[in-house]
Amino acid sequence: MSVAAVRVEGLTKAFGATRALDGVDLEIPTGTVLGLLGPNGAGKTTTVRILTTLLRPDAGRATVAGFDVVEEPQQVRRAIGLSGQYAAVDENLTGAENLYLVGRLYGLSRSAARARAAELLARFKLTEAAERPSKTYSGGMRRRLDLAGALVSAPQVVVLDEPTTGLDPRGRLDTWAMISELVSDGATVLLTTQYLEEADQLADRIVVIDRGRAIAAGTADELKSQVGGERLHVVVGRPEQVRFAAQVLADVGTAEPLVDEHVRKVSVPVSGGTKALVEALRRFDGEGVELLDVGLQRPTLDDVFLQLTGHLAEEEPAAPPQRGRRRRRDKKNEGASA
Numbered sequence: 001m002s003v004a005a006v007r008v009e010g011l012t013k014a015f016g017a018t019r020a021l022d023g024v025d026l027e028i029p030t031g032t033v034l035g036l037l038g039p040n041g042a043g044k045t046t047t048v049r050i051l052t053t054l055l056r057p058d059a060g061r062a063t064v065a066g067f068d069v070v071e072e073p074q075q076v077r078r079a080i081g082l083s084g085q086y087a088a089v090d091e092n093l094t095g096a097e098n099l100y101l102v103g104r105l106y107g108l109s110r111s112a113a114r115a116r117a118a119e120l121l122a123r124f125k126l127t128e129a130a131e132r133p134s135k136t137y138s139g140g141m142r143r144r145l146d147l148a149g150a151l152v153s154a155p156q157v158v159v160l161d162e163p164t165t166g167l168d169p170r171g172r173l174d175t176w177a178m179i180s181e182l183v184s185d186g187a188t189v190l191l192t193t194q195y196l197e198e199a200d201q202l203a204d205r206i207v208v209i210d211r212g213r214a215i216a217a218g219t220a221d222e223l224k225s226q227v228g229g230e231r232l233h234v235v236v237g238r239p240e241q242v243r244f245a246a247q248v249l250a251d252v253g254t255a256e257p258l259v260d261e262h263v264r265k266v267s268v269p270v271s272g273g274t275k276a277l278v279e280a281l282r283r284f285d286g287e288g289v290e291l292l293d294v295g296l297q298r299p300t301l302d303d304v305f306l307q308l309t310g311h312l313a314e315e316e317p318a319a320p321p322q323r324g325r326r327r328r329r330d331k332k333n334e335g336a337s338a
Contacts, residue, residue: 005030005157005188006051009062013046013212019047020211023060028157028205033179033189035203037196037305040281044192045085046159052082065156074262081150084172085162091135095126098134102152104205120148124178126218138172145177157188166199178200196227196301210309224299226307231269231299232276241309242266248283252276258306267303270296 006028012022021043028034036044037101049055051064053073062069063129063193065079089098096117103113121130124144129137134145143163150158153235160179164172170194182189193199198221199206206214208223236245242259249257253268253276259267270276273296284291 002030003030004063006034006062006064006190008047008051008060008062011047011050011057011062012059012128013050013055013057015061019152020212021050021057021060022082024209024214025171026207026214026217028188028190031183032204033183033202035199036192036208037194037199037206037301038192038209039194042209043208044194045161046212047209048082048084048159048190051076052080052159053077054079075136077299078153079156081153081155081158083150083158083160083163083261085165087139087146089142089145091128092133094131095121095134095137095141096130098145099148099152102149106153108152120151123181124148128338131254140167140174143167143171143175144178147175151182157190158182160189161192163191164195172198196305200301208305217302220301223301223304226304228294230270230273231267231303232270232273232280232296233265233294234280234284234291235263235265235293237264237265237292239287244287244289245284248280251283252280258303260306264292269299291303297338330338 004027006026008024011021011024012019018106018153024043024047026034026036038044046055050057051062051069053069055078056070064076067075068080069076093101099117099120100113103116104110110117116131118127121127124147126141126144128147129141134142137145138327139214147160147163150160164175167175168311176198178206179189180190183202189200189202191199194319201219205219206223207214207219216226231250234245234249239261242264246257249266249268253270257266257268257271278297279296281294
């Protein structure tokens with residue numbers, strides 16, 4: 001059994017009345033990739049900030065490479081590489097100077113820092129741009145430079161917080177390829193993402209986090225198996241047709257349908273998929289329901305997340321009602337504007 005490179009037990013953190021983390025547990029075996037999956041505001045970045053010693057937890061315990069993040073922060077920092085949501089590069093320095101500076105900050109000699117910078121520039125296909133100021137780099141190039149910076153110290157654990165945020169599809173694919181290379185080299189990776197296909201593509205295991213709680217964990221296939229076999233989905237043309245579509249799919253399916261009113265999509269697990277599809281189409285045709293899309297497919301992580309949380313991973317969950325003094329001010333403002 002692999003030794004855990006990262007272990008988190010009962011992690012809790014609050015900001016005022018907002019509980020950002022509410023007893024999170026997770027474990028990452030050495031040499032594997034854990035995908036921490038959830039929407040904006042779910043608690044992913046708070047978890048990363050605690051694991052990288054940028055934030056102290058209110059309760060619980062976390063270790064990275066065997067070191068306690070509260071009791072042994074210096075050892076943790078020496079063991080990790082971090083690439084945040086936004087590329088942390090000095091735009092006035094060249095690519096080579098950025099990596100050289102990081103190497104020197106980690107205590108490398110001048111010659112070792114230059115050699116490591118050249119090695120990483122080549123690995124991330126930045127050699128031709130090495131002597132250009134990084135402010136002239138494209139978004140994808142800056143992201144690659146930031147990832148290279150996270151690897152200067154040859155860390156035991158690499159933390160990638162939303163590594164493809166703001167990248168175009170080509171940039172995302174390039175970043176995925178680089179992360180796959182890290183894994184093939186034996187790195188342990190914590191990857192936070194709101195992109196389900198990213199977690200499906202890269203992670204050995206996935207932890208689904210929502211409203212500060214870890215609500216499910218497993219491989220992508222294990223999580224998908226919770227939803228069932230084939231799924232029938234329809235997208236209707238008008239909002240008022242969603243309820244009827246949900247009733248039809250409830251009748252032909254084997255469980256309660258999942259309804260996403262925002263995109264007017266209804267889906268349900270079915271047995272004998274083709275037969276269920278034909279019956280649903282017959283009823284929709286009889287009622288003149290406009291269908292924008294219809295199909296049978298294996299369950300995806302989108303289906304898993306929607307079933308677990310009631311909303312999509314790339315959506316912000318609805319905020320709970322405010323309490324106390326702030327709520328009274330809101331009521332006062334409402335009265336003034338009425």
